[in-house]
Amino acid sequence: MQNFISFNDVKDYTQLLNTALEIKANPFGQQDLGKNKTIGLLFFNPSLRTRLSSVKAAYNLGANCWVLNAGADSWTLEMADGTVMNGDTQEHIKEAIGVMSAYCDILGVRTFPKLEERDEDYNELMFNKVRELSSVPVVSLESATLHPLQSFADLITVAEYSGYKPHQNFDKKIKVVMTWAPHPRRLPQAVPNSFAQWFSKVDWVDLTIVQPKGNELNPDFTEGAKIEFDQEKAFEGADIVYAKNWSSYKNYGQTLTPEVDWQVTLDKMKLTNNGKFMHCLPVRRNVVVSDDVLDSEHSIVIPEATNRIYSTQTVFHEILKNL
Amino acid sequence: MQNFISFNDVKDYTQLLNTALEIKANPFGQQDLGKNKTIGLLFFNPSLRTRLSSVKAAYNLGANCWVLNAGADSWTLEMADGTVMNGDTQEHIKEAIGVMSAYCDILGVRTFPKLEERDEDYNELMFNKVRELSSVPVVSLESATLHPLQSFADLITVAEYSGYKPHQNFDKKIKVVMTWAPHPRRLPQAVPNSFAQWFSKVDWVDLTIVQPKGNELNPDFTEGAKIEFDQEKAFEGADIVYAKNWSSYKNYGQTLTPEVDWQVTLDKMKLTNNGKFMHCLPVRRNVVVSDDVLDSEHSIVIPEATNRIYSTQTVFHEILKNL
Amino acid sequence: MQNFISFNDVKDYTQLLNTALEIKANPFGQQDLGKNKTIGLLFFNPSLRTRLSSVKAAYNLGANCWVLNAGADSWTLEMADGTVMNGDTQEHIKEAIGVMSAYCDILGVRTFPKLEERDEDYNELMFNKVRELSSVPVVSLESATLHPLQSFADLITVAEYSGYKPHQNFDKKIKVVMTWAPHPRRLPQAVPNSFAQWFSKVDWVDLTIVQPKGNELNPDFTEGAKIEFDQEKAFEGADIVYAKNWSSYKNYGQTLTPEVDWQVTLDKMKLTNNGKFMHCLPVRRNVVVSDDVLDSEHSIVIPEATNRIYSTQTVFHEILKNL
Numbered sequence: 001m002q003n004f005i006s007f008n009d010v011k012d013y014t015q016l017l018n019t020a021l022e023i024k025a026n027p028f029g030q031q032d033l034g035k036n037k038t039i040g041l042l043f044f045n046p047s048l049r050t051r052l053s054s055v056k057a058a059y060n061l062g063a064n065c066w067v068l069n070a071g072a073d074s075w076t077l078e079m080a081d082g083t084v085m086n087g088d089t090q091e092h093i094k095e096a097i098g099v100m101s102a103y104c105d106i107l108g109v110r111t112f113p114k115l116e117e118r119d120e121d122y123n124e125l126m127f128n129k130v131r132e133l134s135s136v137p138v139v140s141l142e143s144a145t146l147h148p149l150q151s152f153a154d155l156i157t158v159a160e161y162s163g164y165k166p167h168q169n170f171d172k173k174i175k176v177v178m179t180w181a182p183h184p185r186r187l188p189q190a191v192p193n194s195f196a197q198w199f200s201k202v203d204w205v206d207l208t209i210v211q212p213k214g215n216e217l218n219p220d221f222t223e224g225a226k227i228e229f230d231q232e233k234a235f236e237g238a239d240i241v242y243a244k245n246w247s248s249y250k251n252y253g254q255t256l257t258p259e260v261d262w263q264v265t266l267d268k269m270k271l272t273n274n275g276k277f278m279h280c281l282p283v284r285r286n287v288v289v290s291d292d293v294l295d296s297e298h299s300i301v302i303p304e305a306t307n308r309i310y311s312t313q314t315v316f317h318e319i320l321k322n323l
Numbered sequence: 324m325q326n327f328i329s330f331n332d333v334k335d336y337t338q339l340l341n342t343a344l345e346i347k348a349n350p351f352g353q354q355d356l357g358k359n360k361t362i363g364l365l366f367f368n369p370s371l372r373t374r375l376s377s378v379k380a381a382y383n384l385g386a387n388c389w390v391l392n393a394g395a396d397s398w399t400l401e402m403a404d405g406t407v408m409n410g411d412t413q414e415h416i417k418e419a420i421g422v423m424s425a426y427c428d429i430l431g432v433r434t435f436p437k438l439e440e441r442d443e444d445y446n447e448l449m450f451n452k453v454r455e456l457s458s459v460p461v462v463s464l465e466s467a468t469l470h471p472l473q474s475f476a477d478l479i480t481v482a483e484y485s486g487y488k489p490h491q492n493f494d495k496k497i498k499v500v501m502t503w504a505p506h507p508r509r510l511p512q513a514v515p516n517s518f519a520q521w522f523s524k525v526d527w528v529d530l531t532i533v534q535p536k537g538n539e540l541n542p543d544f545t546e547g548a549k550i551e552f553d554q555e556k557a558f559e560g561a562d563i564v565y566a567k568n569w570s571s572y573k574n575y576g577q578t579l580t581p582e583v584d585w586q587v588t589l590d591k592m593k594l595t596n597n598g599k600f601m602h603c604l605p606v607r608r609n610v611v612v613s614d615d616v617l618d619s620e621h622s623i624v625i626p627e628a629t630n631r632i633y634s635t636q637t638v639f640h641e642i643l644k645n646l
Numbered sequence: 647m648q649n650f651i652s653f654n655d656v657k658d659y660t661q662l663l664n665t666a667l668e669i670k671a672n673p674f675g676q677q678d679l680g681k682n683k684t685i686g687l688l689f690f691n692p693s694l695r696t697r698l699s700s701v702k703a704a705y706n707l708g709a710n711c712w713v714l715n716a717g718a719d720s721w722t723l724e725m726a727d728g729t730v731m732n733g734d735t736q737e738h739i740k741e742a743i744g745v746m747s748a749y750c751d752i753l754g755v756r757t758f759p760k761l762e763e764r765d766e767d768y769n770e771l772m773f774n775k776v777r778e779l780s781s782v783p784v785v786s787l788e789s790a791t792l793h794p795l796q797s798f799a800d801l802i803t804v805a806e807y808s809g810y811k812p813h814q815n816f817d818k819k820i821k822v823v824m825t826w827a828p829h830p831r832r833l834p835q836a837v838p839n840s841f842a843q844w845f846s847k848v849d850w851v852d853l854t855i856v857q858p859k860g861n862e863l864n865p866d867f868t869e870g871a872k873i874e875f876d877q878e879k880a881f882e883g884a885d886i887v888y889a890k891n892w893s894s895y896k897n898y899g900q901t902l903t904p905e906v907d908w909q910v911t912l913d914k915m916k917l918t919n920n921g922k923f924m925h926c927l928p929v930r931r932n933v934v935v936s937d938d939v940l941d942s943e944h945s946i947v948i949p950e951a952t953n954r955i956y957s958t959q960t961v962f963h964e965i966l967k968n969l
Contacts, residue, residue, distance in 0.1 A: 028359045035708070046700050052389055056361060056427075060359070086933045087929065091927070099948060101951075257578065281414070282413050284413075285408045287407060302418070305418075306422075306425040310426075350683045371714065374712075378749075379749045606737070606738075609728070624744075625741070628744075629745075
């Protein structure tokens with residue numbers, strides 16, 4: 001693996017998943033790969049889960065790491081070419097990424113969308129510049145429109161809770177339902193885009209996306225998934241319910257008027273095939289999902305977050321193998 | 324040791340002290356225990372000394388660690404059960420602690436009191452939730468009402484400066500005097516509560532607490548100590564003077580009108596048995612204690628702060644032994 | 647080496663340079679020295695490059711490290727002796743440095759000038775106190791008036807791009823030109839002072855400093871360098887052009903009215919001996935230097951920044967050798 005920015009960087013998802021399961025079973029067994037290697041983690045936007053799981057992944061591999069919160073240090077980057085930098089921006093991204101990548105062997109980067117101009121976000125301007133300017137492999141810790149380390153952790157989690165075994169076929173596909181859910185703020189589309197991009201390709205998964213009319217995700221990512229607009233119908237027989245809010249793709253970055261009845265409740269979970277409940281966290285309790293789901297046996301949100309370590313460790317592992 | 328939240332988690336303080344002295348004499352001798360272990364340090368309130376000494380303690384043990392400043396990252400946690408989280412709080416403590424504890428082998432946590440409702444602080448709501456929700460052992464890096472790593476470092480320091488030797492008896496008890504001292508701000512009671520809780524149990528120590536009338540500490544922690552109200556009388560013959568300000572327990576969280584004459588001065592130190600001066604730091608010079616004490620041979624505040632490494636390393640060591 | 651605060655702490659710059667080149671060729675070969683050693687990095691002012699390169703240097707040596715942003719944590723230090731600390735300052739520098747140095751084996755410290763009272767900055771009050779109070783060796787990560795780790799990295803870079811070989815003489819001295827350049831903000835004099843202090847001593851370098859009349863650096867540091875006021879004349883035949891803005895030493899801390907024509911351009915670089923362009927970064931593009939220089943073969947700013955790792959690693963190495 002050269003970089004890890006989207007599902008397209010994965011040559012064989014089955015092999016990657018199997019490697020992750022092996023690494024999880026023996027997390028300290030690959031420390032020769034990480035010896036004297038430094039993982040740089042550069043956050044242009046805040047992070048807790050991604051930061052800590054990436055640090056843990058580096059440590060598990062015997063690598064060291066540094067973390068830089070570019071945002072918190074008020075370090076203002078110039079993105080545009082040709083600017084006369086006599087204003088507020090202090091450093092051009094050309095130097096910033098050139099230098100940061102000189103101080104590490106893998107550069108992980110997080111950026112967020114502005115949710116203003118759709119094309120600007122979907123062109124992934126920042127991330128494409130980072131990839132072009134970095135002298136070392138780049139790993140997305142979430143970009144404007146994708147969050148592949150989350151999706152990979154989700155794949156590991158669905159595999160574990162579906163009885164997946166390498167080199168065995170399922171009798172019947174696993175029904176995974178990603179449902180839109182309410183939220184008080186305007187949120188990025190990165191997590192659901194990425195989830196759709198991954199799970200629509202998994203041959204043992206049957207992916208349904210259920211969303212309010214008018215709030216459809218970008219069709220580029222949902223191709224191959226079944227699209228529904230009736231939440232209760234979609235939940236019928238589901239093995240996995242994956243809840244997430246996202247702002248509108250069509251009316252870009254806007255939120256629907258609160259659709260409170262899209263909250264995931266225990267009554268709705270009863271429609272499923274004793275399904276598991278997943279969410280990438282943080283989650284607004286009793287807005288996105290009710291307490292009685294999160295506090296029940298249905299919920300696997302903590303094991304899901306734990307798998308963030310192993311998705312990241314596997315990606316670092318695959319990149320370090322080639323260095 | 325399972326958790327370390329108060330003196331009550333210590334089965335045998337003599338054994339713990341002896342282990343600390345051995346570890347201090349050979350600080351890198353226990354690295355098998357720390358190998359591939361991660362210490363997570365979660366600060367809901369700022370810290371310098373505790374953070375750095377805990378990091379050093381982890382390194383000495385061959386463990387790695389991460390530090391998260393929950394406060395600085397403006398990560399607002401919901402503490403109450405059953406809330407509809409459509410306001411400012413972004414994550415419930417249930418998920419936060421569940422996830423954080425998945426990313427480490429020991430979770431150290433610092434919280435401060437609000438100093439508003441006494442019962443709320445003294446019920447240690449936050450800390451009890453952390454302990455209940457964490458999937459790994461929890462170490463207090465100071466809670467609303469206790470600071471046991473400080474008290475344990477203080478015990479190591481008093482032992483060293485009293486000529487303590489394992490398995491030998493003292494001819495005469497060591498006279499330790501904890502004195503209230505002035506301060507311009509309203510401060511927690513965690514350090515003096517904890518000091519009193521520990522030192523009132525040490526069989527070779529004679530503990531006196533001297534405090535202005537009306538500013539008595541919570542009697543739950545001072546049981547067994549001699550209570551005085553006359554500072555000069557209390558200092559007579561003292562081997563150790565431990566100064567600390569605390570806000571009122573009775574008029575909860577309020578400060579006395581400045582009692583400037585409670586400052587520890589060289590003249591007062593002359594009443595002692597050539598006593599040593601201790602303070603947990605940071606200390607307000609010429610408010611809590613005069614320059615001529617801090618800059619004299621009486622002061623052992625730097626060795627005391629240094630022992631924060633070894634109290635913490637010993638606690639991590641005792642917990643890691645059982646993992 | 648005991649401390650590293652200025653060029654005066656270097657006994658033999660040739661030997662130090664040769665050690666740096668050896669360490670760069672074999673960066674993980676000295677890990678016995680760093681084992682169980684902790685490098686403390688204390689920033690009273692923001693840093694990105696210095697922080698990350700110092701962390702990488704510590705890791706390369708097999709040492710661990712901690713980083714403390716004293717500024718960001720709003721930790722207000724009292725510098726003056728004898729103060730009654732009943733105001734905003736929370737800890738005296740005596741305790742702060744005493745304690746911090748107890749938690750590490752080498753203490754790196756960054757401070758900035760106030761650019762108000764020249765004597766105050768040039769007396770290096772803060773740094774001298776740090777050196778006096780620290781119980782372990784002190785390394786400057788930039789002080790009010792000097793930045794020796796930058797200058798040492800610059801020396802490594804100039805050596806590499808001049809074909810320097812240990813124990814061989816140059817046929818002809820390398821012409822190094824440090825030029826003042828425009829900038830929208832008032833900047834410290836630490837980088838150019840330090841560059842002048844180092845390069846005026848290097849026997850295979852011919853140092854020219856070119857600066858607008860009235861903006862001369864402190865002559866204490868520029869002794870031995872050729873001083874010019876005509877930028878184009880100075881550039882003739884230069885092997886290295888080193889650009890940097892600095893505020894006035896004479897009208898202390900003030901900036902000149904913008905001297906836009908001092909920007910380094912490709913036309914000016916054509917006057918040089920196919921010279922290399924250096925800058926310590928961050929750099930304001932099209933203010934200090936034009937895009938067509940930075941994006942050309944002339945620019946070696948990224949290799950220069952990369953050498954920050956090796957200058958720092960060499961200094962840590964030389965200090966650790968003596969511990």
